[in-house]
Amino acid sequence: MEDALNRAHAHATDWLASFATGPVGHTASETDLRAAFTKPLPETGANAGQVVDFIATRARPGLMGSPNPRFFAWVNGGATPAALATDWMVSAWDQNAALYAVSPVASIIEEIAGGWIKDLLHLPAEASFAFTTGCQMAHMTALAAARHAVLREAGWDVEQDGTFGAPPVTILTSSNRHGSLERAIRYLGFGRRALKSVETDTQGRMQPDALKAALAQTDGPVILALNAADLNIGAFDPFAELVPLAKAAGAWVHIDGAFGLFARASKTYRPLTDGMEQADSWVTDGHKWLNVPFDCGIAIIRDTKAHRAAMTLAADYVAPSHTARDQIDWNPEWSRRARAIPVYAALSEMGREGVEAMIDRCCKHCRTLTEGIGALDGAEIVSPPTLNQALVRFPLPQGTDEENDAHTSATMDAINATGEAYFSGTIWKGRTAMRISVVNWQTSDADISRTLAAIAGVLEREDK
Ligand SMILES: Cc1ncc(COP(=O)(O)O)c(C=O)c1O
Structure with a gap:
């Protein structure tokens, strides 16, 4: 038991420590993940520690960085240290x-x-x-x-x-x-x-x-x-x-x-x-x-x-x-x-004040990120945040609605492919938009700057 738990602890802390350098999105494809895990139902058992290592190492490329401070997709949140x-x-x-x-x-x-x-x-x-x-x-x-x-x-x-x-x-x-x-x-x-x-x-x-x-x-x-x-x-x-x-x-x-x-x-x-x-x-x-x-x-x-x-x-x-x-x-x-x-x-870890500070901080980051994206050439704010959610899009000069939708999706995919941040899309009033959702206690000013730099890089490359 102890060996299995120690290994799980090592894998977990390694994953959490990877947020600063590792990609925010997953890197493995569906085919890769099937290949990594598909095997006949074992007839006999195995050592618990080895089972943990097998799953943890093969799972890693298929993990979505939802608790990563630069994950802005859906509304997933992170986990505070005491909660985790x-x-x-x-x-x-x-x-x-x-x-x-x-x-x-x-x-x-x-x-x-x-x-x-x-x-x-x-x-x-x-x-x-x-x-x-x-x-x-x-x-x-x-x-x-x-x-x-x-x-x-x-x-x-x-x-x-x-x-x-x-x-x-x-x-x-x-x-x-x-x-x-x-x-x-x-x-x-x-x-x-x-x-x-x-x-x-x-x-x-x-x-x-x-x-x-x-x-x-x-x-x-x-x-x-x-x-x-x-x-x-x-x-x-x-x-x-x-x-x-x-x-x-x-x-x-x-x-x-x-x-x-x-x-x-x-x-x-x-x-x-x-x-x-x-x-x-x-x-x-x-x-x-x-x-x-x-x-x-x-x-x-x-x-x-x-x-x-x-x-x-x-x-x-x-x-x-x-x-x-x-x-x-x-x-x-x-x-x-x-x-x-x-x-x-x-609630014990953050207290009333800590929760309030987290809410205010997430809303502030959402505003800075949305305004920062809106200020980039090739980007436009669709809906500014009232709280921690906002919508942006990436239209083409003189693009039709359909072309703008496709270009917004393609740009979002290119941003996600940088590994620097991760966003998800939506349809708002019939048109494609990229959603920005900030719900993580860990997201910092530096995360917002780094995300803006990654988005600017993608838009500049597209421009060339
Ligand atoms: C407004 C709203 N209501 C309900 C839900 C469903 O929540 P859950 O996924 O926890 O069941 C969500 C999830 O994103 C939501 O955003």
Whole structure:
């Protein structure tokens, strides 16, 4: 055991130390990776240390540098030292964080970590919470509670009678929603047709008049799902206007804040979220902007009764605690990782001030990077950051839309091929753009300068 763990430690620290010099993107192709790992199922076993070495050395070229400070693709985040180290211990301890009885310490730490998250994000202290695998399952958990509550109001017991024959529920949301919301809706048996898009402005924000009109046209139970930062441009719906309209109509209000909920930890960016505290449920990710390792989503729910009714579980061999928090009452899983321990560690390591400084720093870097790219010949800002997300593109002089799209993708690929930084693309308003997402505690001024130099180099080469 010790030899295998020591080798794993050496491989892990070598990988983390490579960020300054190694390529940010992966270097192996799909063919290379198949060739590296394909072998018949072994008939006999092997030495654990050798297994670790085999996997670690062959995996390395196929690793994406998502925790690298110059990784700006998707919204992946890094891992702080205390969060990563305690995540290793969580694996070594191998606790089943299902119940207090199965792992007393996992239950207690999770209870405290949940309280800290609500405190950090200025959400109601009395709300209940769940630590899930990601925001996808946090949506599902929160919307299961919403389903329970809105159908209870309509005189229907969904836990007992299911969704067949239930009063139809309408889910109002903007077309700017994340795909995970729609999938949660499908998981819960509402069906895609239950989703109704409400008009947004040019900045992707839901319009109060459009919501009023949509509410007026809707009969029966309603759930309104709002964005606290969409992943393309970080659009925040105007909560202070929208939430009261929805509440007056008896709707449940749900907030997707996969990363944007963390704006509430910053005095500078909290105003973007004003009014959101009046909602009924909020979801976010620890593995994005809190920089704990995958996988860690968080659901916070005002109606604790609805939450518990949607998730609780009893079985003859489950030994419930009568004083401590049994996670099984609040989560969609049974056996589960003690994923709140790295959350407790990250919050202990950074403190409220450290989280705020990280949020502000990421937003500052996003602004500098976007403006720096926008100032280069051959580049253009599509959407400046309101938070930590922005869009740029690389049009050709007199290029058609299609040529500009292709050139933007090709330039992004060329930037990624330098190994100096890594970006991902998107389609915004029908056109291709390169996304900039800054969510890593480690990203520094030097990383931003180095990235800008790499992009300038690519554009200069293209110019010749
Ligand atoms: C706005 C938004 N909501 C939800 C999700 C889904 O989160 P997860 O991948 O943790 O399930 C994401 C992921 O990128 C996101 O950006």
